[in-house]
Amino acid sequence: MGRIFSGVLLALFASFTAAQNQVNMSPGVTEIGADIFELHMLIMWICVVIGVAVFAVMFYSIYAHRKSRGHEASQFHESTKVEIAWTVVPFLILIGMAVPATSTLLEVYDNDEAELDVLITGHQWKWKYEYLDETGENISFFSNLTTPQEEIYNTEAKGDHYLLEVDEPLVIPTNTKVRFLITANDVIHSWWVPELAVKRDAIPGFINEAWTRVPQEGIYRGQCTELCGAYHGFMPVVVHAVSPEEFQAWQAAKRGAAQAESQLAMQTLSADELMAQGKAVYETSCGACHGAQGEGGIGNAIAGSSVVMGDLSQHMAIVAKGVAGTAMQAFDAQLNEVELAAVLTYQRNAFGNNTGDIVQPGDVTGMSNG
Amino acid sequence: MGDHHHGPATGVTRWLFTTNHKDIGTMYLWFSFAMFLLGGFFAMVIRAELFQPGMQLVEPAFFNQMTTLHGLVMVFGAIMPSFVGLANWLIPMMIGAPDMALPRMNNWSFWILPPAFLMLASTLFMEGGAPAFGWTFYAPLSTTYAPPSVTFFIFAIHILGVSSIMGSINIIATVMNMRAPGMTYMKMPMFVWTWLITAFLLVAVMPVLAGAVTMMLMDIHFGTSFFSAAGGGDPVLFQHIFWFFGHPEVYIIILPAFGVVSQIIPAFSRKPLFGYASMVYATASIAFLSFVVWAHHMYTVGMPVAGELFFMYATMLIAVPTGVKVFNWISTMWRGSLSFETPMLFSIGFLVLFTLGGFTGLMLSIAPADFQYHDTYFVVAHFHYVMVAGAVFSMTAAIYYWLPKWCGRMYSESMGKIHFWISFIGFNITFFPQHFVGLAGMPRRIPDYALQFADFNMMSSIGAFIYGASQLLFLYNVIATIVSGERVSDEKVWDGAEGLEWTVPTPAPYHTFEEPPLVSKPAGTF
Secondary structure, X not given: OHHHHHHHHHHHXXXXXXXXXXXXXXXXXXXXHHHHHHHHHHHHHHHHHHHHHHHHHHXXXXXXXXXXXXXXXXXXXXXXXXHHHHHHHHHHHHHHHHHHHHHHHHHHOOOOOOOEEEEEEEEOOEEEEEEOOOOOOOEEEXXXXXXXXXXXXXXXXXXXXXXXXXXXXXXXXXXXXXXXEEEEOOOOEEEEEHHHOEEEEEOEOOOEEEEEEOOOOEEEEEEEOOOOOOOHHHOEEXXXXXXXXXXXXXXXXXXXXXXXXXXXXXXXXXXXXXXXXXXXXXXXXXXXXHOOOOOOOOOOOOXXXXXXXXXXXXXXXXXXXXXXXXXXXXXXXXXXXXXXXXXXXXXXXXXXXXXXXXXXXXXHOOOOOO | OOOOOOOOOOOHHHXXXXXXXXXXXXXXXXXXXXXXXXXXXXXXXXXXXXXXXXXOOOOHHHHXXXXXXXXXXXXXXXXXXXXXXXXXXXXXXXXXXXXXOOHHHHHHHHHOHHHHHHHHHHHHHOOOOOOOOOOOOOOOOOOOOOOOOHHHHHHHHHHHHHHHHHHHHHHHHHHHHOOOOOOOHHHOOHHHHHXXXXXXXXXXXXXXXXXXXXXXXXXXXOOOOOXXXXXOOOHHHHHHHHHHHHHHHHHHHHHHHHHHHHHHHHHHHOOOOOOXXXXXXXXXXXXXXXXXXXXXXXHXXXXXXXXXXXXXXXXXXXXXXXXXXXXXXXXXXXXXXEOOOHHHHHHHHHHHHHHHHHHHHHHHHOHHHHHHHOOEHHHHHHHHHHHHHHHHHHHHHHHHHHHHHHHOEEXXXXXXXXXXXXXXXXXXXXXXXXXXXXXXXXXXXXXXXXXXXXXXXXXXXXXXXXXXXXXXHHHHHHHHHHHHOEEOOOOXXXXXXXOHHHOOOOOOOOOOOOOOOOOOOOOOOO
């Protein structure tokens, strides 16, 4: 008991002295974020003032009107005037709150005149970003959690951005109105970045709109906020806001890289190259469900699987198109030919599956849209 | 061996076949307490996993099963049946009726509950695990992507719904038809009023929930697409239907709690309830408004701005009747002659903490601010302030208040007070820091979290263990009272207690009011 008590004290002490413990909403970096923060503080202070007044009356009564002090009970039990007063006054206070709330809400809903459109698609359990381009040359990529399993399972020290780090962040230009078109591929997700004050549900089959205009460069982190299955806690959102010039350069580099990759898909790769890339793809895309050692989990075991060790075209079809009605997704939308070929090769040769099969990007061409 | 018409049967058949409202009330109360401990155990697993960042005790998939079952068991297994149990014991005694209007249906509405929960709990041992989609079971996570056990979950929800509807019909029939001569509606005790209104809410919305789970069943097994956009349906439709049930549901939980507090505060203030009529109207207004605010749970689904505005204004309005209630309770205490026995302590605890939960509710009603609060721990803190410090504290107060009447023995006052203070402190250590982590950006329903949330989560977990342990003290106190508490024989156990239930002998005999009493005084006056 004593230890628990001192633990509580310690936790209390630690909590209120350590500077990094944020106790309030962040005003964020955007204009809307600041408006929402002000609104939040306004309502909170109104509540605090009312609360202090009401509880002061109650505690005075608890102190002064106690039987143990010999206080005799009065027998009054109604007053229409008082009842009308405490119905009307709160109503007026509510109107006072509704006015700024309405104007902020209208601002949030002003999705017009965006300069850049980004399609955000929630997948179990990663986000896909696609920059919509008038010429049709869309840039698109997945953003996967990079926190290693060792950190999550406590065998390694946790990094500064534990669970809030991804391989490829969403990159947006500063001082530009960016419109997000948000949808989902499987279940409902919700895309949230607290410092941009943007939260919108990603709903399969429907497209929601949201927008932001970020005035300053920086890295802004958030998470999925709608329960979306086992790894709901492991699909962060990371946004890099960069200057418009840097954004142009980044776009050009992404387009160049996409071209290089499509050329790579024409080539024949060595078994070692395929295995090395396959291992990386397996760890980001397969391991969560099928186990780090192919032992299975939510998904079936890869090690010793009759599908993996059997007919290649069937194996390829399952990886590319998924299995309807299960958590097995269609990976042709998420991986390009090289990655698909690599991960197929890896699955057929790792975990003691030594089939010796080598799958080349050319073998999977036509299966992939990615 | 007395005349068997005047005493209970013996052995297990007494409980299986009983149609006595007191026996059935007792069974409801014990059942709900067992569920409270089960749901509490699930909560302890959740808090133990969240004690530190990183995955330690359970896997993410199992964590989701725990949060889902915790919510379902607490809402449908602990809180709702406990208030039905209280209604069974008290409504006939408060209105001067010999029993409930439909005693056989009463037996049935209780006895279908244990199998339903057995079935729900058994899903933990099924292939694919228990339901893991949250107690709000949003489609398509609960349909296309659900574990096979979802079908058992649907069946369990159907049974719970049937039980609730039967219980409500019984309460409505009893209150409307079996009041003692002279007991007009506006003379009924507040607890009876709040339950009458609650029963109407239940009859209105439980069929909606049944509709929602039936549509899920059709989507899962019979190829329909109510909630799947691929087949022309809409996942958001599920949320509209669920919350059309779900928002009135939270008032179904809290209105009887209001009723309990409206009985206890006057008793220990030795002063009639202030503004009885306005309390009745406020309760009815809250019930009415509860039907037109459901989409405030869905501000982020992408509703048109006109919809957002309507639901925001309607939700804010609920603050008015709720405020009236709080002001009335405090005015009841004002210039009374207050004493602080355990039921009063829990009622004041309710008053303070429920009001806090009401304030955060008002903050959440503001749609643009809700974009930052939605689905974070701020929401978790809010609804535990109203569900635990609201409903559970009020229920605990009720047990302490009426237990001496029921069993003719007095509980240990000092143990009761210790129970209150440990609960009060433990509760606040658990849930107050959750406001902070929520505002700082921690989403709900995650098994692991970023490092900046670590300190407050540890604090929360420690508080939860304290709060959980204090319930074992409560259990001990209740059992010790029933077995060996000091005998009380005064009809009015509490000097300030008012109402017909305090006019029958203590302990309350198996049959009361076989001859209806004559009521002349208005409710709650001396």
